[in-house]
Amino acid sequence: MPPVDSTTSHPAEISNRHNPSSSSSPRSYSPESTGLGSPFSLIGTPRGQTRAPITTPSDFSSGTLSSEEISPIDVESKHKLGSEVTLKQSTSEMASPVNVLMVGTGEYTTGFVGTGASTSDKKVGVVGLTLFDLRRRGKVGELSMVGVNGKKYPAIREHLDKNISKVYNDLDVSFKSFPADDAVDADSYKAAIDQLKPGDAITIFTPDTTHYPIALYAIQRKIHVLLTKPATKTIEEHQHLIRESRKYGVFVFVEHHKRFDPAYSDARAKAQKLGDFNYFYSYMSQPKSQLETFKAWAGKDSDISYYLNSHHVDINESMVPGWKPYKVTASGSRGCATDLGCVPGTEDTITLMVDWVKKDDPTKVATGVYTSSWTAPQKAGVHSNQYFHYLGSKGEIRINQAKRGYDVADDETTGLMWYNPFYMRYAPDEEGNFGGQSGYGYVSFEKFIDACNKLNAGQVTLDELDKRGLPTLANTAATGAILHAGRVSLDEKRTVYLEENEGVWRLGCASGSCSAHASTATHTPAVPVPAPSLNGTTVREEPEAKSVTTTEPFTVVPTTPTSSTQPSKGISKVIERQPSSSSLPSLAKRQKSVINWWKKRKNRKSTIPVVETKA
Secondary structure: OOOEOOOOOOOOOOOOOOOOOOOOOOOOEOHHHOOOOOOOOOOOOOOOOOOOOOOOHHHHHOOOOOHHHOOOOOOOOEOOOOOEOOOOOOOHHHOOOEEEEEEOOOHHHHOEOOOOEOOOOOOOOOHHHHHHHHHHOOOEEEEEEEOOEHHHHHHHHHHHHHHHHOOOOOOOOOOEEEOOOOOEOOOHHHHHHHOOOOOOEEEEOOOHHHHHHHHHHHHOOOOEEEEOOOOOOOHHHHHHHHHHHHHHOOOEEEOOHHHHOHHHHHHHHHHOOOOOEEEEEEEEEEEOHHHHHOOOOEOOOEOHHHHHHHHHHHHHHHHOOOEEEEEEEEEEEEOHHHHOOOOOOOEEEEEEEEEEEEOOEEEEEEEEEEEEEEEEOOOOOOOOOEEEEEEEOOEEEEEEOOOOOOEEOOOOOOOOEEOOOOOOOOOEOOOOOEOOOOOHHHHHHHHHHHHHHHHHOOOOOHHHHHHOOOOEOHHHHHHHHHHHHHHHHHHHOOOEEEEEEOOEEEEEEOOEOOOOOOOOOOOOEOOOOOOOEEOOEEOOOOOOOOOEOOOOOEEEEOOOOOOOOOOOHHHHHHOOOOOOHHHOOOHHHHHHHHHHHHHHHHOOOOOOOEEEEOO
16 A cells, blocks of 8 residues: 655645656655645545545656546636645646755765764764655655765665665665766766756765865756755855856755754744844754764864854844844864864864844844854763754743753663754654654755755746745855854954845955955945044054964964053954944943053053964
8 A cells, every 4th residue: 555645744835756767666645646735545435445546646757647638627616625626737747856966975965984874863864865755755856876985885875775775664775876886086076967957956965165166066057956054165155156056047055954943943933023133142062973974074174163053153144134244253172173183273162253233223233152062072962962042132042952851761871862853753654664754854855855846847936935034045145154254263363344235245354355265346344343432532443563473372462552642552452343332331431441451551560462362
């Protein structure tokens, strides 16, 4: 008896289509194929009688029936349940489901880490399993996979067969692979993409630096793209992908799956009723063992902020659409990662402090603090600690997603283990099939696949998808700018200002371009930053003193007070720039106290320098 697929939440979603090329995949029926919005294929047949087969879109695509053999129900006729239905399928609705290429063969795609199954909470992966199941459900056509080292494929296939196919009713885990099983080719993604046709899709789960060239190659061949976060490492690359995706008419989706976490999604809606944004703090971590999994790129190609802070920065951005970030300062701790074999300079924990301003009222400023680490304890009981605190002018929200009231203790582990089946539910359903379609890790991919199918069918536009609040390139540009600015702040040991003009972001500073990372285009700063004043006297910032080379983890900037009435170079570093001194009544008093403190210091025998902390 074929299973009934009732996982799609809305009857307007694309109907499931059987994939004729996957003969081992069981046929699935969908409520969308009937127009009734509820599964009924097994209901209403008297015992002992033979029920006429239900017509599904797969019957058309496989040649079983022609459209002329089906008499359409008049649109005006009403079903007794009150639904207006028609069984006549349009040409666009019967289009073949999208074929998908998986770029990257690592933990998140296959669950395979070289020595066998991953030890994380993704032991059988996410991307592959989800797409295999979407193929079973008829939403995906042919599947292929590409990596650099083809010699891994025999072990990967064995792993998938043992841990997926044999667990979920012989789920079809077949795929076409690139390069060949005896080849190593870093450019094999090009040949793999070239075998796709316009309107097909790829998923990219590779080291961060490779996201941009792979995505660009696909976009320019009219292939839809799902990118793991961060979309790119620089905001310039992010903006370029936006332009190219519009030029070629393809959908680019950033896999920020926390947007689909039920608690986070609900909190985003509730935040709109809590007044003005005031403060956001988040923390997310993974255990030290992940550094072994990520040793090929950790500290070399990317950092923990790109990897984990990206989640909560995106959540914060999506919660406050009326605000935009304008200043980023980053700090990082080091020591543990290098002791575990990572390259010197690899940060263990990175914190971003971001100032936000209200778009229609620049006098209102909020603060976001985002911390991430991959040196958490091995036996913390959770794979990922993750929580945030949101404070608005009329209320606050606290969410802890590490401990959700589901813990397990057994003789194989020490202490309790907290599990999160709301992300990926790996237990089979009552019929033995994969049963995790409601997990937000799965939902994220299904949203992308549904959008691709609808775009190909002409049922939706790119503008409409942007307006839905999905994590598209356009809807994640501010997040990309913050992450890029955080890296520059760590590397250059300074605060980085963000500038935005009509949706185009760049890195800059309070007075023109101040970094080689910033583009040459002229934009208006996100927040005008006037020179601070002391009791009505404007403070002129003088050129920075040259840093003294030191082996200590900080830079010493020597300063000499110029007079008792004129602030020194050092004081101009201590005084924090503000959007408007008039909006901060106590600013003058605090600045005066800084001057008095400096006067006392200059009377001492030893001059105390200003210290700028390094990341």
